Amino acid sequence: MKLKNIVDLLNLEVRSGSDKLDVEVCGGYASDLMSDVIAHARERQLWITLQTHVNTAAVAGMKGLAGVILVQGREPEQDTVEKAGKEGITILVTKMPAFEIAGKLYNILNAEKV
Amino acid sequence: MTEVTKVQELVYELKLRDVMKKDVFSVAPGMQMSELREIFRTRRISGAPVLDGDRLAGIISIEDFIRWLSDGGKECRISEKMSKRVETFYSDDTLVHALNKMEAAGFGRFPIIDRQTGGMCGIVTKGNIIEALLKELEIDFHEEEIRRYRASHIFEDIRADKSTLIFQYRIAGELSEAGTTSSGLKTTLKRLGFHPDIVRRSAIIAYEAETNVLINAKEGKMVVRVEPAEIYMKIEDKGPGIPDVEKVMEPGFSTAPDWVRELGFGAGMGLPNIKKCSDKMVLNSTVGKGTCLEATVDIRQPQ
Ligand SMILES: Nc1ncnc2c1ncn2[C@@H]1O[C@H](COP(=O)(O)OP(=O)(O)OP(=O)(O)O)[C@@H](O)[C@H]1O
Numbered sequence: 001m002k003l004k005n006i007v008d009l010l011n012l013e014v015r016s017g018s019d020k021l022d023v024e025v026c027g028g029y030a031s032d033l034m035s036d037v038i039a040h041a042r043e044r045q046l047w048i049t050l051q052t053h054v055n056t057a058a059v060a061g062m063k064g065l066a067g068v069i070l071v072q073g074r075e076p077e078q079d080t081v082e083k084a085g086k087e088g089i090t091i092l093v094t095k096m097p098a099f100e101i102a103g104k105l106y107n108i109l110n111a112e113k114v
Numbered sequence: 115m116t117e118v119t120k121v122q123e124l125v126y127e128l129k130l131r132d133v134m135k136k137d138v139f140s141v142a143p144g145m146q147m148s149e150l151r152e153i154f155r156t157r158r159i160s161g162a163p164v165l166d167g168d169r170l171a172g173i174i175s176i177e178d179f180i181r182w183l184s185d186g187g188k189e190c191r192i193s194e195k196m197s198k199r200v201e202t203f204y205s206d207d208t209l210v211h212a213l214n215k216m217e218a219a220g221f222g223r224f225p226i227i228d229r230q231t232g233g234m235c236g237i238v239t240k241g242n243i244i245e246a247l248l249k250e251l252e253i254d255f256h257e258e259e260i261r262r263y264r265a266s267h268i269f270e271d272i273r274a275d276k277s278t279l280i281f282q283y284r285i286a287g288e289l290s291e292a293g294t295t296s297s298g299l300k301t302t303l304k305r306l307g308f309h310p311d312i313v314r315r316s317a318i319i320a321y322e323a324e325t326n327v328l329i330n331a332k333e334g335k336m337v338v339r340v341e342p343a344e345i346y347m348k349i350e351d352k353g354p355g356i357p358d359v360e361k362v363m364e365p366g367f368s369t370a371p372d373w374v375r376e377l378g379f380g381a382g383m384g385l386p387n388i389k390k391c392s393d394k395m396v397l398n399s400t401v402g403k404g405t406c407l408e409a410t411v412d413i414r415q416p417q
């Protein structure tokens with residue numbers, strides 16, 4: 001499913017990379033530990049986290065992730081938005097907690113497969 | 115053989131909305147049958163969907179038109195002669211689904227319905243699908259060609275008995291700047307045309323080593339040597355050193371202070387990640403003097 005459809009369906013707000021929503025999302029990974037994401041997240045997955053600082057953008061860029069969803073209404077820090085903008089990384093925010101958004105994302109991505 | 119698997123992959127990946135023809139010429143159900151003659155002739159089409167607003171009411175084909183003519187050609191509305199039982203697809207159906215159904219149906223023009231709105235949003239023929247597949251394959255093939263060319267020629271083009279490329283990076287600054295060094299290396303290796311897997315593994319090694327230096331030693335340097343058979347990386351710092359180099363290799367072991375953990379570091383997975391990504395890894399350290407990490411990625415045999 002295209003990222004822009006997910007943004008619509010889950011009512012996500014876009015904080016950077018609004019021109020990068022055409023990418024095809026192939027899954028998700030939820031974690032707040034950088035090394036864990038580096039080890040286990042896959043290219044073109046969406047990363048669900050509460051980490052709002054600039055390293056989030058660096059890790060997302062390095063792993064070629066489809067984007068980052070910040071949970072619980074957390075806003076990205078200013079330099080995170082700047083770095084993400086420069087590297088073409090999509091940062092999204094939601095009021096939902098991680099458990100909820102992960103469940104919803106899982107459902108839409110799975111519904112699409114059948 | 116690779117082409118076949120690539121096609122198989124694509125028919126599962128691509129959706130009809132990626133290949134369908136979007137601006138479709140359609141007719142209205144209230145139009146007269148006789149109007150079709152001009153339409154079919156001038157537009158060189160052999161059929162058209164019949165749309166009532168954006169709803170699909172049916173499909174009218176040149177066969178329907180000819181049948182009407184041979185039955186006497188008595189003027190009537192298109193809605194009376196069109197076929198109303200139309201097989202359709204949804205725009206988010208996969209190509210493989212469409213291809214299977216086309217095979218079973220024995221004909222090849224299907225209107226596409228938007229699942230959300232229920233309206234018609236395009237039309238697909240076998241031709242569209244084949245065209246789209248060929249285009250994707252061509253792009254892929256092209257990219258693969260470039261990659262192969264660069265990766266295999268970079269050393270062949272250099273005339274020397276022994277050739278090595280050396281890149282040096284200084285690691286320093288705030289933890290928030292972590293990733294600068296590794297993304298620089300990633301870009302360089304990509305440009306040199308290395309296989310994505312090699313690039314990914316080298317970037318992970320650089321990133322984890324870089325954050326460790328920034329957290330524990332504040333500054334250091336990374337030297338990367340690209341040789342015909344391997345990428346060799348050496349990350350050195352003059353920080354506090356590591357008392358037990360075996361202990362720190364255990365997954366989960368970390369001495370990261372709270373402020374570092376708050377930023378999402380300190381899972382104790384950095385060094386294990388490096389080990390996983392490298393074909394050879396050596397960690398040397400002397401307390402009070404500093405730490406030296408060496409990692410090698412084989413470039414002869416991508417995994
Ligand atoms: N360059 C270094 N200088 C001194 N100590 C180091 C250095 N690199 C690693 N260490 C020690 O090794 C430990 C484990 O490192 P490792 O990268 O595996 O985990 P971490 O950095 O603590 O957490 P993570 O990498 O998962 O965020 C560190 O907590 C630290 O004590």
Ligand SMILES: [Mg+2]
Nearest residue numbers: 325326384385
């Ligand atoms: Mg580490």
